[in-house]
Amino acid sequence: MGAGGGVVGRRGIALAVVVAATLGCDENREIRRDPERRGRCDLGGFSSCRQSTDCGPGASCFEGCCLSACGATADCDAAPGCDGFGCVCDQGACIPVSCSAAEECEEGQACVGGVCVGPGAVEARFCRLSPPWATLRAGDEMRYAVAAFDAEGRRIVPTPAFRLESPDARRAIVDGDRVTGGPESGRVEIVAKVGAASCAAEVLSLGQKDPDRVRVVAIDALSRLPVEGARVQVEGDPSPALATTDARGEASLERGALPARRTVSVFHEDHTYVTLVDVEADDLLVPLLPNPDGPLAGGFSGAFRSELFEASRLNFGLAGASFPGNLLDLDVFVLVGPVERVEIDIGGARSADVSAGLVIGLGNTWFKERYRVEALPGACEDREASASGRCGFRTAWGLAGGIPLEDVPFDAIQSGGEVEAGRLLAQLLPHVRRLRSAVVPSLPIEFAPRVDGRPDWAALPTLDLEASTRLSLRVDLALPPLPSELVDGAVAVAGARVLGEGVVPLGLTGAVADEETRELVDAVRDRRGVLDLRFAPQHGGIEGSDYVVYAIAVNLEGLSGGLPCTPDERSGCTPISGLVAAAQSLPWGTVVDLSSPGFLGLADRALFDPATRRLDIGGEVEGATLMRVEILSRGRGWLVYFPSGLDGVTLPVPAETSDRLEEPSVSLQAMDADLDLDALLGPGGEDLSDFTLRARRFSAIDVPRPAPSR
Template structure:
């Protein structure tokens, strides 16, 4: 899980627990079910209060009788007789036995509905949507710059007359519009080969769904003159070229040997370095990027470099705001978390941007006391019986693509060039947390890992809500350059509500266990927690959360997570997910498995440690399993990457000097170092292990007429009055073609070449990564 999102989840669950603890007037807690004055059909205290022992049980959390089961057969009408469950009889998939209760079975892929001649939509087997329902479509990516001979895969996103996402099983009819590309066919996606060089981008790939057509623009790059190097600089999130960026080649001592400015098509051509050194790109509105480069003395050196840049994350901000509608109305705590999809699970955006502004809320407890609490912007929290009602949520998103359907956008290309618009998927996970499951806090401190592990199992009551296509405007952030960005004005946020009505929400109906490998070490100890985020990766929209799981490791001498209740042994983590729904169908499922260490939180001298984590990305799920007892767990066989330790900046030289006890990183590991100054402007440096151990010297930022000082800012410095260095974080990445273990391993050299498998697909190509981020400058 990306660290910022994990921080948000921790904040919400900790907030819920601390809020409940603050609300409890004494050790005499209010019952979590209906109050004594409220009649409650099916209310119970013990199993004997329910009809037909064996067919019902008393849920002591909700104090209600629920349909009981030990096996799936216990949910059938043949077994239940007069207590048959209509929803199990009418559903083609029947019911399942989930945690000893009968629940309606859902589907997660079209293949599960093949016998009925239907497809899986919104978790149910239903008639396939007709192509005639589509009124508009979009090709993703819709703008490509690539080298001749490159294969590029395009996908289609379609909407109906009301603008709702619609997934047509047959997909689109794909056509090559001109001779610059070759390809075609049928389906939701199709590959084309860039076959003939063009001077500029032109509409070359067309998709037709019903009566709707959409195109992608393609520019095909020809050969490069021998002895010259061509750098293609683009906006990572839109694929559009970046004119005016300065590309610099430097030798091993950091001295500039060649430089050029990108033209209107984002291309700069310069003399190719003859020896080892670096290539850097500078643009004031985007991350600076430096890559280690071996020069023409190496074998099979690329002549085209793909150098996508990500926009400064907090210079502009925007997103959506709204509420949760049709939430439960019982006496339990109603809560949830909302957000916007992010580009990938590797290059994390700013934590402050994802979390947005926190808010102080004042409320009256069950005992009549006035209390205050801090709640994240995306959190929804309502506790009946108190005045605690935080019902407005908001979320921020990164700039990206948009079109003229977004209100106020007349020229989408101009807005995208400014970073003033974006389109993401709005998501929310919400439901009830029974008060009996929330522990009271006995002190100001708590073990967050234990708290999460104790609270997350109740997510069986949670549901998912998504709105696939949410376009929004971004405006200049007040205070963006001061280190204190002000996100409080949300007048430009688009209005989007999450509907949790029974026919709109999607239950986290797929519980299953995954077996994680031995946890990695940090500072001589095994890492102490594992978080699993279940997501769908949607073309052009990014990563959309659909569920989660959590486990802890409380035994320092043991590399496995503790055994969880209901699972057969240690090392297993229970996950709950909703199926892809409301236009996400067909998007691949992924599990992002994050092992992390609390060493920095427990260190009295935080400067000596850092925030350490190691992540595995599991991409082999064709459909979601249903296995609440963990009888046949998913196995994540790839080992965690070691934590990258020992990176130092001495003068202008970055050097990796890992401690002797640190496990070695594999030779083909790509290292990604990130400086982030107080304005959250970043300088990203990519190296392989060998160049990092030898040392890579950063060039001095070049001249720039746009900057007040006449030179690009040196982002290795924080930009404060004391001249301190910027915090420096480091990631180690294992990359494979197709983003799967069976794909060929990718080294840094292959990642830079503009052949369609490059830095723009970094998140999709990464199968494992680890990081060490600073807790202080």
């Protein structure tokens, strides 16, 4: 399931349980108390410390390092370690920082891995244009990205300037890095010129539609290729109107025979169903995601390389693959992998369900040393492989390192070994600022048949990530009080939105809310409503992407599971509420203010009855403009979109395809978007496959069935 699918809690508890089991023995408490067994400073060239008196005159202890003391940033101009991009004075110490984007560098320079560099002289010998395939109606817009490579096949960073060309402006119109569908139909090759190198991509232009017809276009949301054979169903009285998409992904119905406002469904057995309620648009682009339980699985496995893994530290890391599409669709199963059972034997055997993307250990003892990462398919130069979900490019990412044991929150582990898992997790996350980031862009994803429903890791490649880039940027993230008693904390992430590949996390933190005011309390700076969020600059080849910052309010207390999801008890219904912001640059100390208009409320009175196919909202979600129901039934999905003003929806009965209401799990998601459903379906630059930045607020909660009548 996506954001509201009841999976988040099981992943969140994994880290907390393993940490508690690891630290709950006497030996590790002794390591924490013994200063001779603690770790060193993580910044090269600086002495280690526990307090400023360890550092001598003119120095201050900051995160275990003796740095030059300061009262203002101007005091840091000649400080040791500040001869790169420079330092800022923060908490009385001169802290080395990085650039976040080229606009912070001198004219003509680029920000590469957090350092300002001059233009390179490397000649591009070949390149790759992304996306390789696109299906565009007249007026649809697609943004393109180029990866350039030298004669040895090394990626050139920063990416050299490129120029797009279209041989036929009647089918595809070029403007900078964007291509707009023209009025005439047909295929056209878009060519990118990077110096002497060139690369191409194909656009299928569908042109303008017949004004007397309603056109429905089905495309694969990940490859952007047309989906042939999808059944289009428009509800009517006494029976629905039906059509089937052709090889161009198009289905056409007579406009005069349909209601003015319609419920339109697109059904294809290999894809998640989509139903659109109360729409008026007569030219609909409907992206279809693959079913969650597809027969193929892609990804990689490996082990981190990090100089921060030490004997006196809690060593851990998290690896994943970039996530395309809407943040609302963020599936933790895909983000950090399926659950694995890990045995921990410290003073007694224990076990925990841990995400496959997580590694964790103490010193030289690893409880789980290798990560396993699932990745979604996309598109490649092979059209058949793209259409069947057997290829794609994603950015591999990781955060790894060691946290000194003295910084681990032991007070979250109660006497007797009981774990306050959510609070332990929230108190541990701020220390992720000590980790290092790893990024490998445009990784070709290989796919293999699943074995017993799981990825066949033996058939998938190995990738060992080197986590070496410091989290040298910081934003002050201003957040509003939590929206409901059903949530009691938040997790925040800063990352890059890599064009064509998805969101890449570069840093994260967390906080617990005050029980009375619901204000989030920052554990790093002991302040309310503003979190210290550390992250790495864009590096490894993703430079030039937009930054994205998102915060998700969650039920930390319920992370351990076991809470029911019933009409009378919604704490176990995986409630979340998210806020999103984007920026081209985020220099150190930037204030990202998401405090207004506040978190979106939860549809916490909704009920779904599979017998009647009816979802009752139970009351309007204030501020929401668009709603979505996400259904998962035996590994197959169904998404239903509708305007927020409706009091409920009744799901249509598929006329010629299988139903998807057998033992369903249901999530109801609300969005505050600045585009309505008709605008997202019509021609333009956004569609249902990725409108995250047009829906800056969202919420989700699992929906129980009505209580049985007595």
